[in-house]
Amino acid sequence: MRRVRYEHSGGPEVLFLEDVPVPEPGPGELLVRAEAIGVTLPVVRKVRETRDPIPLGGEIAGEVVACGEGVTAYAPGDRVTGLVFGHGYADYALLHEAMASPVPDAASAVDAVALVRSGLVAYGALHAARPAPGEAALVTGAAGGVGQLAVQLARLKGGAARVVAAVSDRRKADFVRGLGADEVVTYEDASWGDPVDYVLDAVGGALLKPAVGALAPSGRLVAFSSGGGTIEAYDLLVGAKSVVAFQMALVARGRPDTYEQWRKEVWELFLTGHLKPFVHGEFGLADASKAHAVIEERANLGKVVLVP
Known part of the structure; x- marks a missing residue:
């Protein structure tokens, strides 16, 4: 082979x-x-x-x-x-x-690879953000394999009233707007617009600082990338902001019932045409x-x- x-x-x-x-x-x-x-x-x-x-x-x-x-x-x-x-x-x-x-019989192998792992990570990160209906969300890496699903899930399961997509290139704007993003910003933009209630960060590294800066007071940032990075405690303190890390492997190993429930829900959203990788x-x-x-x-x- x-x-x-x-x-x-x-x-x-x-x-x-x-x-x-x-x-x-x-x-x-x-x-x-x-x-x-x-x-x-x-x-x-x-x-x-x-x-x-x-x-x-x-x-x-x-x-x-x-x-x-x-x-x-x-x-x-x-x-x-x-x-x-x-x-x-x-x-x-x-x-x-x-x-x-x-x-499922109705899905192809390509569908499965594009949906399951990326969808579970996006779903879990959203769950870690503890979203409330009507809040504003920002997703970094919004055009990527996980980010594209996180943009959709913020609306579908988080009930977000406003979704901001952060991307590396303005040429990706039409794509993420097609996913349901209300606003698009690039990593180099001086401002990421009006503050949001939570950020789902799929990039890390140098983007952590502007991601924290995009949060409204008491906002939450969910870090789930492999990009590392450092956050200054003072940047959190002044706005009573918080950061939580999310790792899918810990859920799969330690909470198998939750993992299985999320998997079923992600497939259901796909099979009913609501979630489209x-x-x-x-x-x-x-x-x-x-x-x-x-x-x-x-x-x-x-x-x-x-x-x-």
Whole structure:
């Protein structure tokens, strides 16, 4: 089978395709023929920043072709999606049963990759913001895989009366307005408009300061990016503002019932036509470097997906 790998850190150019044997599923594992693979900013960052190469994991969706010992919930022929911690940029990937969830018949593998993990992160971040109907929300990284869903969910589940989308380039304005954003700002704008009640921050880093500055008194910022960054305590103190971190993995491990309920609600919103994930482009495995370049250049409008 084909697999994408890299041997040293760098940009998209370090990725290469290799031929390797199809892996055998171990205890509790599913061997999945990958039909769609999500490309995420954290993985792109790891390729550039991690000194020792790591497997390119992440979100996959496809058909189960074999099951390891002890698997009880799935069988060959089932369609699943889930998070792979080993090699995921490949024709076949090993997915642990505990990380898998079924894909409805009405959805494609690309739909599943664009919706489930990104939708759960967006849903969880919104939940952490404790939104009240009629409040104003701001979403950074609003045109990305998670941000595009967070913009929609702020209205659908948060009841936001006003949604502000923060993007890297003004050329993304029409896209995020199409998602339901009332206002669009860029990261370089001197002002992000009237204050908001909460910020869902998918970017971090240097954007944390203006994100805190965009909050109204007693406003809340939810940090859920892999971008790091520092917030001055005084900037919070003067407006009685607060920051809370959200991590999906902690919910999946520590609150499985909540995780499952959120997953069902995200699928229901999709299947009823209320929540619509958009895909920037579908790339073959041989073009994984092009997919990474789209994200590095902040050019994506929606989810970037590999389709073997």
